[in-house]
Amino acid sequence: MSESSSSIAGTDFTQGIPATDIADGGMVTGHVGEEPVLLVRRAGELFAIGATCPHYGAPLADGLLVADTVRCPWHHASFSLRTGQLLRPPAQDDLKCWRVEQRDGRAFVCEALPAVRPPELTAAQLPGSVVIIGGGAAGNAAAETLRREGYQGPVTLLSADSALPYDRPNLSKDYLAGTAQAAWLPLRSPTFYTDHHIDARCNIRAVKLDPAQKTVMLSDGSQVTYDALLLATGAEPVRLTVPGANLSHVRVLRTLADCDALIARLGTARQCVVVGAGFIGLEVAASLRTRGLQVHVVTPGAHPMERVLGEALGKMIRTLHESKGVIFHLGATVTEIESDRVKLSTGEVLGADLVVTGIGVRPEVSVAQEAGLIVDHGVSVDEFLQTSARGVYAAGDIARWPDPRTGDRIRVEHWVVAERQGVVAARNMLGATQRFTAIPFFWTQHYDTAINYVGHAEHWDRVDIEGDPGAHDCTVTYWYKNRRLAVATVGRDLDSLRAEVAFEQATPA
Incomplete structure (x- = not known):
């Protein structure tokens, strides 16, 4: 619980509580009927909102009040205290709000307030249609934001994936570990896209973009036109090129299909070699240890995750994994893979009936490059996430944008960054001229x-x-x-x- 918070377990807020029990800047958890409610005093005002983050269920009482907002302690989603409105991902839904009344020195939570309605937009300022290339974090967030912001024109979401948008961070964590159900993965149900008139198409790729004609040629031979377009094509895993890298038991983990194929092999696998000690590699190692497999991790570095987190946290992560039985082979690379073993540059030979590689990703920029957009270690965008082609935006793993804090151009491969960029790009398509200034954030989970x-x-x-x-x-x-x-x-x-x-x-x- 946050330092300025208190908790009254089981308090029925409809019966009221002493107003003095809530200090300014304080948060109290109770309930209205069966619904958990957070009662907050901020600058003398009282607000009642849902008590748990709709993302992963974090208790918001453990979060942080910032002006008239509350931020989730786990993954930094933000909500308005006044309306419950979601202000930024990774959550996708608003919080419920209730009216608060004070009388006789007590605070009562009364009836629920109506949900926030989308604003009315002036049609003359809006694109006639929007096409989104990519069904990951950025693409899905953009499609939802267009509807949340009141846009009523055609929205087409094109995804090369075989599944509708899903919670990709979960793949290497709970889902692979067997502690999350498949039903938890979709970001939305199929009916959500139908009900919100989002034309979501799976198993289809954009093969050619013509910014001058505002057309996109698709892998099935069809063509779509647009007035505003978002490129959110994501990244592709880097694959090993050593002998044996194409054997059937050598897997990568990027998509839900990749994860399901990996899980299908776990029934007979006993020994796994994970190549790479970055986020994906070590999350996979933790998940497979949870399932009882013997796991070896091979990396050329001196410490796991050292390039991003440094030596101290690298040592912590190594010790944590070793305490769970993971065996590290540091300063080593894979030189050859056979059906039941992996050979290392150190001369070691490791038994392996499963090999998972997590050695990085490359931004998928081919469509942008062939369309003549400026590409420099990613698709170059301005502070509004617009590319060198007017009306064409980029977000997510491919976007390289000017960092307002350092002045450098950066590209960040993190889920929450992609979602927040999708939100900003969508708003700018609707004329908002909002700069992307969000601070990059990610989380990684090990056991x-x-x-x-x-x-x-x-x-x-x-x-x-x-x-x-x-x-x-x-x-x-x-x-x-x-x-x-x-x-x-x-x-x-x-x-x-x-x-x-x-x-x-x-x-x-």
Whole structure:
């Protein structure tokens, strides 16, 4: 629970509570009927909203109040206290709100307030139609935002994936570990797209974009036209090129189909070699250990995840995995894969009836490049996420944008960043001229230990550590030339939220 919060378990807010029980800046959890409710006092006003984040169910009382908003402690979604309206992902839905009344020194939560209605837009300022290429985080967020913002024109969502948009971060975590059901993965039901008049098409690729004619040629030979377009084509896994890399038991994990194919092999697999000690590789290692497989991790680095998180957290992660039985082979690469073994550059030979590679991804920029858009380690966009072609935007893993904090152009391959870019791109299609200034955020989960990371540090010359990484209780700050670039936390959700707010306050408007 947050430092400024209190909790009254089981309190029925319809019966009222003493108003003095809620200090300014305080949060109290109770219920209305069967619904958990969070009662908040902010700047003298009382607000009642749903008590749990609709993303993964985090208790919002453990979160952070910022102005008239509350932020989720786990994954940093933000909601309006006044309306319950979702202000930013990764949550997708608004919170319910109730009217609060004060009388005789008590605060009562009364009837539910009506949901926020989409604004009325002026048709003359809007695109006649919108096409979104990509059915991942950015593409889905953009489609939903167009409808949330009141756009009523045609929206076409084109996805190369065989499934409608789903919760990709879960693939390497709970779903692969067998602790999450397949039914939990879809971001929305098929009827959601029908009800919101989103023409969502799966198993189809854009093969040619013509910005001058505003047309997109598709893999089935058909063509769609647009007035505004979002490129959100994501990234493709880098694949091994060593002998044996094409054997059937060598797998990557990017899509739901990849994950299901991997899970199908687990019934007979006993020994797995994971190639790569980044986020995907180690989340896969944790999930497979949870299922009881013997797991070896091969990486050329000196510490897992050192390139992104540094030595201290790398050592913590290694110790955590080793405590669960994972065996690391550091400073090594794979030289050959056979049907039942993997050969390493060190001369070691590892038994393996399953090999999973997680050695990075490449942005899928071929359509953009062939269309003549400016491409430089990703699709170049301006601060509004518009590409070099008017009316064409890019978001997610492919977008390389100007970072307002450093002045550098950056590209970030994180789910929440992609969702937030999809939101901003959609709003700008509708004439909002909103700059993308969100602070990058990601989380990674290993067994029951989560690491949250805000900011972006491609390199650093100083690392400050507060707390004890070995106890899974620390804040790690990354600096370059006396500029704080990023903060990683373990077991300190509020520190992560506060770091995010501090970065926002330091970001040029």
